[in-house]
Amino acid sequence: xxxxxxxxxxxxxxxxxxxxxxxxxxxxxxxxxxxxxxxxxxxxxxxxxxxxxxxxxxxxxxxxxxxxxxxxxxxxxxxxxxxxxxxxxxxxxxxxxxxxxxxxxxxxxxxxxxxxxxxxxxxxxxxxxxxxxxxxxxxxxxxxxxxxxxxxxxxxxxxxxxxxxxxxxxxxxxxxxxxxxxxxxxxxxxxxxxxxxxxxxxxxxxxxxxxxxxxxxxxxxxxxxxxxxxxxxxxxxxxxxxxxxxxxxxxxxxxxxxxxxxxxxxxxxxxxxxxxxxxxxxxxxxxxxxxxx
Amino acid sequence: xxxxxxxxxxxxxxxxxxxxxxxxxxxxxxxxxxxxxxxxxxxxxxxxxxxxxxxxxxxxxxxxxxxxxxxxxxxxxxxxxxxxxxxxxxxxxxxxxxxxxxxxxxxxxxxxxxxxxxxxxxxxxxxxxxxxxxxxxxxxxxxxxxxxxxxxxxxxxxxxxxxxxxxxxxxxxxxxxxxxxxxxxxxxxxxxxxxxxxxxxxxxxxxxxxxxxxxxxxxxxxxxxxxxxxxxxxxxxxxxxxxxxxxxxxxxxxxxxxxxxxxxxxxxxxxxxxxxxxxxxxxxxxxxxxxxxxxxxxxxxxxxxxxxxxxxxxxxxxxxxxxxxxxxxxxxxxxxxxxxxxxxxxxxxxxxxxxxxxxxxxxxxxxxxxxxxxxxxxxxxxxxxxxxxxxxxxxxxxxxxxxxxxxxxxxxxx
Numbered sequence: 001x002x003x004x005x006x007x008x009x010x011x012x013x014x015x016x017x018x019x020x021x022x023x024x025x026x027x028x029x030x031x032x033x034x035x036x037x038x039x040x041x042x043x044x045x046x047x048x049x050x051x052x053x054x055x056x057x058x059x060x061x062x063x064x065x066x067x068x069x070x071x072x073x074x075x076x077x078x079x080x081x082x083x084x085x086x087x088x089x090x091x092x093x094x095x096x097x098x099x100x101x102x103x104x105x106x107x108x109x110x111x112x113x114x115x116x117x118x119x120x121x122x123x124x125x126x127x128x129x130x131x132x133x134x135x136x137x138x139x140x141x142x143x144x145x146x147x148x149x150x151x152x153x154x155x156x157x158x159x160x161x162x163x164x165x166x167x168x169x170x171x172x173x174x175x176x177x178x179x180x181x182x183x184x185x186x187x188x189x190x191x192x193x194x195x196x197x198x199x200x201x202x203x204x205x206x207x208x209x210x211x212x213x214x215x216x217x218x219x220x221x222x223x224x225x226x227x228x229x230x231x232x233x234x235x236x237x238x239x240x241x242x243x244x245x246x247x248x249x250x251x252x253x254x255x256x257x258x259x260x261x262x263x264x265x266x267x268x269x270x271x272x273x274x275x276x277x278x279x280x281x282x283x284x285x286x287x288x289x290x291x292x293x
Numbered sequence: 294x295x296x297x298x299x300x301x302x303x304x305x306x307x308x309x310x311x312x313x314x315x316x317x318x319x320x321x322x323x324x325x326x327x328x329x330x331x332x333x334x335x336x337x338x339x340x341x342x343x344x345x346x347x348x349x350x351x352x353x354x355x356x357x358x359x360x361x362x363x364x365x366x367x368x369x370x371x372x373x374x375x376x377x378x379x380x381x382x383x384x385x386x387x388x389x390x391x392x393x394x395x396x397x398x399x400x401x402x403x404x405x406x407x408x409x410x411x412x413x414x415x416x417x418x419x420x421x422x423x424x425x426x427x428x429x430x431x432x433x434x435x436x437x438x439x440x441x442x443x444x445x446x447x448x449x450x451x452x453x454x455x456x457x458x459x460x461x462x463x464x465x466x467x468x469x470x471x472x473x474x475x476x477x478x479x480x481x482x483x484x485x486x487x488x489x490x491x492x493x494x495x496x497x498x499x500x501x502x503x504x505x506x507x508x509x510x511x512x513x514x515x516x517x518x519x520x521x522x523x524x525x526x527x528x529x530x531x532x533x534x535x536x537x538x539x540x541x542x543x544x545x546x547x548x549x550x551x552x553x554x555x556x557x558x559x560x561x562x563x564x565x566x567x568x569x570x571x572x573x574x575x576x577x578x579x580x581x582x583x584x585x586x587x588x589x590x591x592x593x594x595x596x597x598x599x600x601x602x603x604x605x606x607x608x609x610x611x612x613x614x615x616x617x618x619x620x621x622x623x624x625x626x627x628x629x630x631x632x633x634x635x636x637x638x639x640x641x642x643x644x645x646x647x648x649x650x651x652x653x654x655x656x657x658x659x660x661x662x663x664x665x666x667x668x669x670x671x672x673x674x675x676x677x678x679x680x681x682x683x684x685x686x687x688x689x690x691x692x693x694x695x696x697x698x699x700x701x702x703x704x705x706x707x
Binding site for chain 2: 055
């Protein structure tokens with residue numbers, strides 16, 4: 001693979017907040033045209049990593065190249081140019097509450113192009129319908145939208161300049177399963193239509209399974225591995241295991257569900273009660289259980 | 294404890310509000326205790342206290358849960374504490390599995406609390422979660438308990454000094470950024486957002502007219518009234534014109550206008566920007582390549598730079614009018630006489646000094662308002678705190694700068 005095919009290249013990225021290290025010597029590559037998901041437990045630095053890619057935060061050390069350019073050495077004009085080549089959808093939507101939905105979607109066009117207002121509104125309406133919103137929704141204020149609609153409107157805004165690169169921060173978080181599936185479909189549809197590169201942060205397993213080409217698993221301050229979901233499932237790294245295998249429901253070996261099953265299974269009036277210091281003992285036939293002091 | 298061995302039933306019953314029977318514990322024989330009723334927060338009543346004092350169970354006992362109707366965390370806790378206090382080891386008999394699991398949980402929790410790093414049988418997940426917490430609280434405890442008051446005082450002073458320094462540096466950065474953007478914008482005037490500027494003039498200026506006018510009028514009344522008393526003693530009634538004229542034009546009108554606008558607009562700026570920080574709107578602006586300084590800060594500063602001097606002129610008029618009204622009613626100086634002398638005696642420079650100061654105040658109020666808004670971190674609480682800080686800081690700075698102006702003007706003889 002040549003460097004031409006890499007949309008984003010991160011080398012030796014380290015991030016510290018005071019004494020706390022979020023990333024140490026992290027490497028990540030995003031290939032042109034793929035949907036790369038960044039996954040990992042809470043506090044593993046997924047969002048920080050995304051913020052570093054979209055120039056909202058500077059890493060403490062390391063190199064980040066986007067479209068082949070080192071973002072640390074971009075001049076102002078190049079930064080402006082770069083920012084207009086991508087679209088970002090925030091977790092909370094980040095829609096401007098003072099503007100209507102249509103104005104929100106049209107804002108990047110209004111700011112960065114010489115198109116007249118009529119055309120901008122028309123394009124905004126088109127993007128809104130593309131993301132599954134009704135024309136009536138365009139004149140609403142963002143506060144009048146439901147969670148799923150906010151995500152759709154945010155995606156419409158992210159797409160308004162027809163970006164080459166799309167960043168999605170938790171695109172399905174806080175949505176009911178039906179809406180989440182709708183957003184997942186939308187992401188796939190958008191990807192097919194525009195052929196863009198998508199980087200998304202998520203822990204929605206359904207989204208990971210259905211929409212990601214590769215998944216970068218974050219843990220211990222670095223990318224543990226980057227692979228398609230099907231491969232990750234058979235990976236024996238304990239962190240990866242805990243994250244994917246368990247939650248898929250085919251590895252119900254954790255203590256919680258064990259205890260649960262045990263509690264459900266015990267229909268007898270009495271059962272053993274083991275103190276936490278002693279090893280769990282098999283259920284004896286006696287009708288009483290000791291309760292440790 | 295002779296009564297302890299008795300097989301007499303000891304029953305505690307307490308008032309309860311639920312349909313459930315009150316929680317009770319009774320001794321049926323030497324080793325067996327019977328639990329009845331609902332051991333929940335509502336039907337537990339004050340059972341906890343008598344269990345602490347009176348009841349005694351020790352050695353190996355049996356807790357019969359046949360008649361136990363319900364058990365929640367509070368009930369399990371009371372029972373657990375009772376057993377622990379008397380060093381009893383209980384065997385749970387005829388307990389529903391769910392309640393039994395709850396008792397087990399209480400035991401596991403106290404075990405974990407007592408020796409956070411032990412507990413080999415605690416599930417690994419729980420251990421992972423519990424250990425850092427335990428360590429953290431350990432650290433806190435040592436910090437709080439081992440430091441003598443003097444060290445703590447010094448630490449607090451140091452921390453505050455660091456925070457002040459950090460904020461000063463951030464303010465400097467903000468000022469530099471704003472100035473650079475402003476210069477850039479002056480070079481490309483087509484990018485100036487006039488709509489936003491006009492909007493800010495309307496909100497911060499026009500809509501503030503009634504309150505500013507009324508306050509300035511009352512201030513004029515007060516100044517004239519206080520002066521009238523003294524001036525009458527010396528028969529110097531007519532000097533009320535100079536008193537009202539100079540004090541309103543130079544000091545009171547610009548100051549009271551600035552204070553009102555700091556309360557109205559400074560707070561609004563902070564709250565608006567702060568909320569935008571919380572809802573990711575500021576980040577969204579940056580990612581779609583719109584400079585928040587250009588869109589939010591500069592129109593606000595420009596708006597106040599236009600609105601505040603105009604408001605100050607309005608306050609001048611209202612304040613002097615208030616003085617005139619008072620001069621006529623208290624000192625018998627008619628409007629014509631007042632204005633005649635006002636035109637001859639009150640220097641035009643007093644007016645210019647007042648309006649000039651208001652330009653500086655405008656920059657302070659809008660700048661501090663926006664700066665504090667951007668310092669909001671991700672919470673609603675923080676928005677409130679930064680808004681308060683912005684108002685307090687801008688009023689304080691306005692008064693400090695006003696005092697500095699007085700000193701400088703005195704030296705320059707203006």
